[in-house]
Amino acid sequence: MSTFKDFRNNIKPNWCPGCGDFSVQAAIQRAAANVGLEPENLAVVSGIGCSGRISGYINSYGFHGIHGRSLPIAQGVKMANRDLTVIASGGDGDGFAIGMGHTVHAIRRNIDVTYIVMDNQIYGLTKGQTSPRSEMGFKTKSTPTGSIESAIGIMELAISAGAGFVAQSFSSDLKELTSIIEQGINHKGFSFINVFSPCVTFNKVNTYEWFKENIVKLDSIEGYDPTSRAQAVNTLMEHNGLVTGLIYQNKERPSYEQLVHGFKETPLVNQDITLEKDTFDQLL
Ligand code: SF4
Ligand code: MG
Numbered sequence: 001m002s003t004f005k006d007f008r009n010n011i012k013p014n015w016c017p018g019c020g021d022f023s024v025q026a027a028i029q030r031a032a033a034n035v036g037l038e039p040e041n042l043a044v045v046s047g048i049g050c051s052g053r054i055s056g057y058i059n060s061y062g063f064h065g066i067h068g069r070s071l072p073i074a075q076g077v078k079m080a081n082r083d084l085t086v087i088a089s090g091g092d093g094d095g096f097a098i099g100m101g102h103t104v105h106a107i108r109r110n111i112d113v114t115y116i117v118m119d120n121q122i123y124g125l126t127k128g129q130t131s132p133r134s135e136m137g138f139k140t141k142s143t144p145t146g147s148i149e150s151a152i153g154i155m156e157l158a159i160s161a162g163a164g165f166v167a168q169s170f171s172s173d174l175k176e177l178t179s180i181i182e183q184g185i186n187h188k189g190f191s192f193i194n195v196f197s198p199c200v201t202f203n204k205v206n207t208y209e210w211f212k213e214n215i216v217k218l219d220s221i222e223g224y225d226p227t228s229r230a231q232a233v234n235t236l237m238e239h240n241g242l243v244t245g246l247i248y249q250n251k252e253r254p255s256y257e258q259l260v261h262g263f264k265e266t267p268l269v270n271q272d273i274t275l276e277k278d279t280f281d282q283l284l
Helices: 021-034 050-056 070-080 092-098 100-109 154-160 174-186 208-214 229-238 277-283
Strands: 042-046 061-064 085-091 114-119 165-170 191-196 243-249
Touching: 021 050, 021 085, 021 114, 021 174, 042 050, 042 070, 050 061, 050 085, 050 114, 061 070, 070 085, 070 092, 070 100, 070 114, 085 092, 092 100, 092 114, 100 154, 114 174, 154 165, 154 191, 154 229, 154 243, 165 174, 174 191, 174 243, 229 243
Parallel strands: 042 061, 042 085, 085 114, 114 191, 165 191
Antiparallel strands: 165 243
């Protein structure tokens, strides 16, 4: 049986000391071991950005793709080899700007991939520009007088796009983050996990301290029900999206693989892809 050490390799990350992405790497390694994977059962696909380097730092199959395209590649990997556990990863710039079309359509397609976003509210690799997750008024080199665009409420958007698994965590909370990733891997269908992962070098607003002061853990909300879509959206709006934990899960929603005729039996490349009519009729 593997431990998290089996998912380590000998490549030293070149993230800045204190970058939130270190914890995400550690959490993925721990979660993979905790759910019983071996390195050869896992593929980590990433996009471009500081966070995109993560696929090279984990001892598993890995693919460092191009900007905003981690999801098309990850979905292709999963469809080609359904026995692999596939994690797609990247940053908020990668996934919610150039990659946003893929994010929304991967959510509604519901292929069994776990998507982990390292959300630092900025572009770090290119040395600090406003991202789709930067709040209005956020000052960077690209918005010296403050951003005049609003931040995307990405969790609400994921829920409205039909996501069956929506969760959020924080790099400083390794225990919760590891548990959330385990739950995401075990969920059958697309799992969307957003992680507040501070950029200590370029984002001097959304710091570890800022998150600690502002985050509300869903565990602390009495009676919170993650199977209620309405409660999930209301809670997110009430706390300006700054909640962590399992926000919403629908275990009944069939995955893409379950709806494609014959996909379970033989590799997709050998299949005549048609919807299994009876299954589909039952869903309507
Ligand atoms: Fe992390 Fe920011 Fe440094 Fe990039 S620039 S490695 S996001 S701290
Ligand atoms: Mg970013």
